[in-house]
Amino acid sequence: QKEVEQNSGPLSVPEGAIASLNCTYSDRGSQSFFWYRQYSGKSPELIMSIYSNGDKEDGRFTAQLNKASQYVSLLIRDSQPSDSATYLCAVNMYTGGFKTIFGAGTRLFVKA
Amino acid sequence: DTEVTQTPKHLVMGMTNKKSLKCEQHMGHRAMYWYKQKAKKPPELMFVYSYEKLSINESVPSRFSPECPNSSLLNLHLHALQPEDSALYLCASSQQGADTEAFFGQGTRLTVV
Numbered sequence: 001q002k003e004v005e006q007n008s009g010p011l012s013v014p015e016g017a018i019a020s021l022n023c024t025y026s027d028r029g030s031q032s033f034f035w036y037r038q039y040s041g042k043s044p045e046l047i048m049s050i051y052s053n054g055d056k057e058d059g060r061f062t063a064q065l066n067k068a069s070q071y072v073s074l075l076i077r078d079s080q081p082s083d084s085a086t087y088l089c090a091v092n093m094y095t096g097g098f099k100t101i102f103g104a105g106t107r108l109f110v111k112a
Numbered sequence: 113d114t115e116v117t118q119t120p121k122h123l124v125m126g127m128t129n130k131k132s133l134k135c136e137q138h139m140g141h142r143a144m145y146w147y148k149q150k151a152k153k154p155p156e157l158m159f160v161y162s163y164e165k166l167s168i169n170e171s172v173p174s175r176f177s178p179e180c181p182n183s184s185l186l187n188l189h190l191h192a193l194q195p196e197d198s199a200l201y202l203c204a205s206s207q208q209g210a211d212t213e214a215f216f217g218q219g220t221r222l223t224v225v
Contacts, residue, residue, distance in 0.1 A: 032211040043202055043216040044155065088154055097168045098210045102154035 002027050002095045006088075006103035014111050019076040021106050023089030026070070032092035033065055033072045037085045038105070044088055048074065079110045115139075118203050118217035126225055127193060133220045135186040135203030143209055144186040146178060147202040149219075155202055161186060162209065193224045 003026045013019045021035075032051055036044035050056045050063040050072065062075040072091070076083055089103040116137045125131050135144065143162050147155035159178045160168035166178065175197075177189040186203055200221055206214040 034213065036216075043200075043219045046213055046215060049213050092211045097160070099157055099160070099168065100210045100214060101157075104154050 002093045002101060004089055004091045004101050004103035006106050008104055008106060010107040010109050012109045012111060013079050015079060015081060017079050017110075019079045019083065019108055019110070021074040021076075021087050021089075021108065022071060023073065023091075023103055024071045025089075025091040025093070025101075027091070027093040027095075028067075028070060030067075030070075030091045030093050032100075033063070034090040034100070035061075035063060035072075035074045036088040036090060036102075037083075038088060039085045047087075076108075079108075081110045081112045084108055084110050116203055116205055116215050116217035118201075118220050120220060121218065122221045122223075124223045124225060125190065125193065127195070129193075130189070130191045132190065133188040133201055133203075133222075135188075135205075135217055136184055137205040137215075138184055139205065139207075139215070140183075141205035141207050141215075142183065143206045143212075143214075144180065145204040145206075145214065146176075146186070146188050147204065147216075149200045149202055159188075160210070190222075193222075195224050198223045 035048045038044045048063040050065045056063045060077045064073045086105040088105045146158040149155045161180045179187040200219045202219045203217040204214040206212045
């Protein structure tokens with residue numbers, strides 16, 4: 001069974017803190033990794049994609065990938081109440097075809 | 113422009129009705145997807161179209177019938193649905209396959225009564 005695992009949370013951080021979201025995946029051959037943000041009642045919005053080991057930064061967001069350990073993480077610096085949402089980790093895997101498999105998501109609350 | 117447009121935004125249908133969901137993108141993407149999302153769950157893949165051909169069907173019941181009339185359009189035809197099919201139906205597109213970034217439409221909130 002090809003899987004993507006996330007801590008469902010909720011993760012609560014104070015405003016201005018760093019939020020750290022983690023994700024592990026089962027397919028060692030996966031090459032493409034994505035983080036989506038989803039507000040309640042809305043559709044997922046792509047935040048970051050990462051394909052190589054190491055860090056990738058975009059504004060307040062940093063994605064980190066370690067293929068050897070099969071984990072990918074998302075750091076949100078200077079967290080804002082507007083960052084409160086569910087963050088979905090998505091991993092490209094081959095399971096009867098190349099598919100993007102979503103983790104269950106981590107709910108993040110940023111307290112003002 | 114990373115816009116995927118879905119219509120309608122909301123749909124209420126009876127179990128004997130036939131309806132269609134529509135999705136459109138003008139980004140030149142060659143892969144399009146239908147996902148189903150229940151409350152507090154992640155999106156579940158239903159169908160994948162690659163270069164206008166159905167490449168993946170995740171064993172979806174035949175009461176859901178996808179169609180890709182051209183490279184910009186994707187439809188999902190609904191017939192004889194059950195109340196448990198009520199969910200948010202999401203369309204997405206990506207430049208090529210699942211290894212490229214996918215962009216979602218705003219979804220159709222479907223209620224089957």
